[in-house]
Amino acid sequence: MIVGIDLGTTHSLIGVHGPDGPRLFPNAHGELLTPSVVSLDGDAVLVGAPARERLVSRPGQSVAHFKRWMGSDRETRLGDRVFRAEELSALVLRSLLADAEAALGQKVEEAVISVPAYFSDAQRKATRAAGELAGIRVERLINEPTAAALAYGLQQRDEEGRVLVLDLGGGTFDVSLLELFEGVVEVHASAGDNFLGGEDFLQVLEQAFLAEHGLRADRISPAERAQLLRRLERLKRELSQQGQCSLDITLAGQSRAWQLDEARYAQLCEPLLQRMRTPIERALRDARLQPDALDDIVLVGGAVRMPMISRLVTRMFGRLPLRHINPDQAVALGAAVAAGLKARDQSLQETVLTDVCPYTLGTQVSRRGADGGERTGYFHPIIQRNSVVPVSREDNFFPMHDHQTLLIIDIYQGESPTVDRNIKLGELRIPLPGKGPASEKGVTTRFTYDVNGLLQVEVTEHASGTRHELILEQNPGLLSPVQIQQRLAALGNLKIHPRDAQQNLAVVARLERLYAEYIDQRQTLQEWLAQFRSALDSQDLPRIARDRDELSQALDTLERSP
Template structure:
């Protein structure tokens, strides 16, 4: 297939905490698109290079240790919040950083097909709040996509898993990524994929596993807490702890060894001790699973398979937990790192009415309870406000429309304030406000109390319409008031998108065709910092020589210098006790 023979109308994107991927649907199957380095996984890391250009992906990740104040990772948890991140002399919001990652993926699509694709399905954790979903949609628009639709991550994994399933079945998707955890239970019957229930934790992921190890290192080495305020130390610590976590997936012990100023850290972590350290994380994985099973009204024995998604699900302790919880080994038919992106590509195929998917139908659910604030009578003459009155319960199949009636506290009340909330708590103060409006009540001439009918309509794209109609008896008695909450008030206007897009466009993206060279230099610089002083001279000399090769702009000289530096870096890494 040549770049000109086929161009997809829409791509599927897994915008992950740790890594991001992009895929498309063609010839009856999903296909991943490689980045400039030929890899399908693009680290969700952004860095400002010394010349002010933006690096995204592996080259940026390699700079986490050498340039920690100009590099950022794990910003997905900041989506939908006012949290800001500083890179050098610039400040970004999480959706701006996500937009830079998406822009890099969009460039990979352009390189693959020779032109831009302007529509995207972007996956989000199933338990992402309304504001977090809005931020993700905004990031896609800021990245230059003209149309963005969202898809729950476990639903995407289910689409990829169920693509070749023909028998009716029920299965659970256990999606444990770098920053979030989701679990969904789905049923496949007669070609229809229906989400039965979903639950999750937006503040639970592989980053929390790393944090357990980091605390152990600080305590075991007797290090002062003030070090956690030093970016260079924190980047070194996190890199070594993550490397140890990966090593323990195959080895019984892992060494954590590095020096920072006068502090020498040299520790050995065993697999049993590691699993004890992360037990609090494993315990937190249980609650969303139990919630989803309870909401789906099934037993674990009713599940035909458990599908793993997310890179953190590779941990042996997690797989053992899943096996114990469900009494069966999890499915290993799909790569946990790729399954969500592949599912997003399937959804892209569904949106373009691909003939191979003509017999497939996908239904999803509303992940949160939606309702309004109401008052309750606590005594004969007293009412207390602040209670949540659900109108659409969590895990209701969408699209859905529900209506409830509410009456004023007194017969002469002329206005009712309709305040819309999202969440599971009993009191609205513990839930998330989405919007509000006032409804005028009619005067009653025959002693009947007026009331309002409040109708919630929620569709598959996360658009909530709230309509309140004043009534006397069964008859409408005034104009209806309507509020449309399109992935929250955080949704940007066209003018705001254009303004943010222009602001990010002023940042120079590092040339895609030179990303391999830049990643090699960043890798060499990171390794240089890790080597002992007496081991640095040869590598430092080779880095300098290669930089001179680049300045010569001689392709043959650059290729020779790149090959030489590559060999030396590989040799140094092979000799490293850290195996990094």
């Protein structure tokens, strides 16, 4: 069984393609969206809604937004354990897989996982490693904008068309320009910002609130800051629907009130909106297209619900974008379609997906200036960004000096003219004969990049014909196969709370969060907690379900009260 997964910064979803098309699986709480949050409770792991509630009550044992750290060696301490982003993502994947297997009644063995189009080589490999740590095979990654196109069924349209997909998720912004014809989805250009998403728009609210009340983020406790962010997230959603909202919250021992309207919020977010324009313009420029050559513009990602996003797109292109599929679900539905295509589902018409290399790949060279002096550190592109993959390109390089005995071919990824601002992926050290003029001792260097993000570098030394090869399956900061097995064993020691207990755990975590937030209601909340724990101790399932529903309604009423 192959499933499709949207492993998101804020929320994650899982689905499958069946005879009636793609469908998504609800979690234990009956929700399609599982918060991408992990919390440690002793040796037990909480994922999703109960973990999100503990961001306030247990900030030192809970973490969110770790997708932004994929492909790096950053580690997060939860309690007395340390986790990498791949491991945290694997715990989310395990929770999603449990939901899918509960609905399907069979084991899931493989997944197609969506990734931001602008994810680097290292970030894509880290995503595959997360799948391996979760116990599934991940042979195929699909770019999120391409998945969104599949969700809209754009590959099935009768006429040719050019579609611009804008995907503003919780942590990343992706732009992809697709051409669709005769069942082919061809990516012409990708651009984006891996550090621009809904969370950044939330930070604008936080900074504005703190500035107005003369507060500093480092002067309030982690629990209070988590509480503030949660309330501001609710405010952000209400602004998208109502246009004007207010907030009352107790911080640092004082009650703080704040009012904001959508127009003022858009003004505060203007620098972020300008950052969105840059990758949109870059994708159009790379594809050599004018805005009026586009047939459709598609918005996906939960953050596109903000009215300012639609206004930005309408101003840039003079038309309204498509947004009739739930923007939170579009990528997951498309990933499920991609899973169906990989499984050769008979209900799907044959579709060909092409992709592009999202970054320029090249090497470091030295150049002689007009004064004859040598200057190193220049970037020489070999595969330009947005080249259709698979792609293979070669170039010739020569030593700078006669009798030089070593040539170093550094492999870099990036868009800067100097290598110090690009990412080094690896290097090959090529011995040279050491005799004769430099012009006779060059090398031919070939870069080959495939659909799975694998880069092969071949260097042939001219004088002897000796061939050297480097396959960049690993990057600095990524786990090696041995490390993956070690981390897999360590994760195996953690207990994952059973799926049927998730609803109870979420209610308890929510009650603990409200206890931290509502000081004047603490006695009542403590009594409710004691009553519910008594129900849990009884192991009387009908009583537990009845008390849980009543407690949830009471908590809803408390949160809605002014």
